[in-house]
Amino acid sequence: MEEIVFDVFARKNRGDPLSHVGYLSALDAELARVYAWKTYDEENWFEMCIVPRSEIIPVNRTDGPFAQARAGATTSKGRAKAGGRS
């Protein structure tokens, strides 16, 4: 079973900008939804969203982490809580 990397975005209050708060690995989107809510729970978030990293389209560079992920790096393990912020 191959895991997928998801990036996690959240905002504290309505009207706040959506911020990148971290990332995680999960087998599918439903598990990723639960893992995101249970992992990044240090704030009482108004809104949280997840995006498969491979779906993020880089705009200005071809050597950044999102560009590399889009090129095919879809698996990752064990980086969610410790060192999970980017």
Added chain:
Amino acid sequence: MTETAEGLKAESTEVQTAFRRLVLGLADTKRLLGIRYSDWLLGAPSIEGGIATSSMAQDEWGHARLLYAALKDFGDDPVALEHQRDAADYASWDPLDHPLPDWAHLIAAVVIVDGALALALEGILEGGYEPLGGRIGKMLGEEEFHQALGKAWFQRLATGEGEGHAHLQEAVEAMLGPTVRCMAPGDDAHERLADRGLILPSSTLRHRLAKRLDPLLERVGASVPTEARLDNGWDPRRGRGTGHPEEEAVERARGDRNRALFVE
């Protein structure tokens, strides 16, 4: 319809005793479930899974504390309930008497035991017992994520044909009957509360659980039983089987080691 704590005190002793049994059973089950979840903090298939399990354990312990506190209205001392009872007095549901031996058993417990607990709470919410209403709303919000995790993992394990599938099947077989019996026993105490409109009748609870779980359970060849057997080892005082959770788990539930450090 709503019912206040004062209103319930005006009810017959039988109704009050039955309601206390119900709430204590839910509180004890959530306390034990938190312990069983906590056993898997470091054994989950991924770090993310471990973190989610840890969070669910905390949720269950929080829910248990809210339910123990609600028993004050029945003349109980919540501190004594939480810290001073013997294992034989615990009203936790039978499938949690022993540790969950593998991840498949943990997932079965999330789907079946935690799912049935949530349904029992929904039944109380619909009955309108006011002192628990707000607390149950918060609990059910957290339970939505427990069920999402349980369902996703259950589907994964059930789809495979290897060891995971076999362990899941074994876990479902062991947990389903005893859980449904505790949630919806259909005994005098339960139906007395249902007649009074304080909870849902056993048949309705079983029907709702089947509607919710059968699409998942059929993947391992199981379905929610339509009747509960009370003729083999049923303890009407606690609303569970005649056994009890193992002593080691109850020592952890009571927090014996931590409390030994208290300085008077």
